[in-house]
Amino acid sequence: MPEGRGFNRDTVTVILAQQGDREAFHKLIELYDRRLLYFILRILGDHNGSLDVLQNVWLTVHKKLKKLKSPASFRVWLYRIAHDLAVTDLRRKSKRPLLVEDIETEEMPNDENKSELVFDNAEMVHVALCKLSVDHRRVLTLHFLENMTIDEIAEVINCKKGTVKSRIYYAKNSLRQQIEEMLNE
Amino acid sequence: MNKHFEQFANQLLQQDKFPNEKQYEEYQMELTNALAKTEKRANLTTWTLGIAFSLAFIVAFIHHWFNLGSFVPGDDDATVITVIMGVFIVICQLLFPITIGVYFLWLRPRIIKLKEQLLDAKLAELRHDVSELRNLIVKSQTEED
Numbered sequence: 001m002p003e004g005r006g007f008n009r010d011t012v013t014v015i016l017a018q019q020g021d022r023e024a025f026h027k028l029i030e031l032y033d034r035r036l037l038y039f040i041l042r043i044l045g046d047h048n049g050s051l052d053v054l055q056n057v058w059l060t061v062h063k064k065l066k067k068l069k070s071p072a073s074f075r076v077w078l079y080r081i082a083h084d085l086a087v088t089d090l091r092r093k094s095k096r097p098l099l100v101e102d103i104e105t106e107e108m109p110n111d112e113n114k115s116e117l118v119f120d121n122a123e124m125v126h127v128a129l130c131k132l133s134v135d136h137r138r139v140l141t142l143h144f145l146e147n148m149t150i151d152e153i154a155e156v157i158n159c160k161k162g163t164v165k166s167r168i169y170y171a172k173n174s175l176r177q178q179i180e181e182m183l184n185e
Numbered sequence: 186m187n188k189h190f191e192q193f194a195n196q197l198l199q200q201d202k203f204p205n206e207k208q209y210e211e212y213q214m215e216l217t218n219a220l221a222k223t224e225k226r227a228n229l230t231t232w233t234l235g236i237a238f239s240l241a242f243i244v245a246f247i248h249h250w251f252n253l254g255s256f257v258p259g260d261d262d263a264t265v266i267t268v269i270m271g272v273f274i275v276i277c278q279l280l281f282p283i284t285i286g287v288y289f290l291w292l293r294p295r296i297i298k299l300k301e302q303l304l305d306a307k308l309a310e311l312r313h314d315v316s317e318l319r320n321l322i323v324k325s326q327t328e329e330d
Binding site: 034035037038041046047048049051052122123125126127144145146147 | 187190193197198199200308312313
């Protein structure tokens, strides 16, 4: 799984792909394809539509990869493209579920340890994720799949760090609530 | 990266289960049945409206032509027949807004929505076929390599 920071093996792969190495580009696809599909699917909710968007993501990446100035930030750049294309597709279909209102920056209590304890079961998290709003789903998907930092998530979904912080906080609360309900049933 | 986290992410990825061809067919069948049923109801509603309107018009015309008397039960020139005619016309007049409301507020939007869903389902099936084809191509290319 990619680290996202620093000059690592994935950065080398990105640089090689930028220089036109087809094998390196295939490697990038192999590395991110499934996780991107999972992320897009959490936004769109339609498997086949998500596959179309995924294909467009890779086409866009292929077209614009040479213009990427910082290969180390490839992961965030890639997710930003996927996010933008998925949101555009969602708007085009006019099936956009209501997004939660932006909650302005507040100091959130630190709940890291608690969440790690609760969100241990991937199957439950997956089912509970479906019941959250799109905004909550996308921040949590990036958090669970890529372990992205607040800064990185803010860059992907194009909003303020404070908003991301509060969304993650409220999303985790909702998720915990959903999981608790599932456990009680 | 944390090994536990990596394992969790991988488990999360395993959770997506995609519909198969049979499920697409079943879904399309459900939509087609629902559409047929709603169209039948819409037809029935338009016929009801048409018949109610025609009958009310005919009854009012007969009543006026033969000058049969008042519709109001208490009036001097009211008879059993004119009162029944009056009740019939009132029922028909009540049916106009009801049937129009049912048609435009419920049935028509539902038909439009079902047609859109059916189109989406057909597109989804087509996309599914394309993705299957894509997988087959990738598989055959890998085997060739």
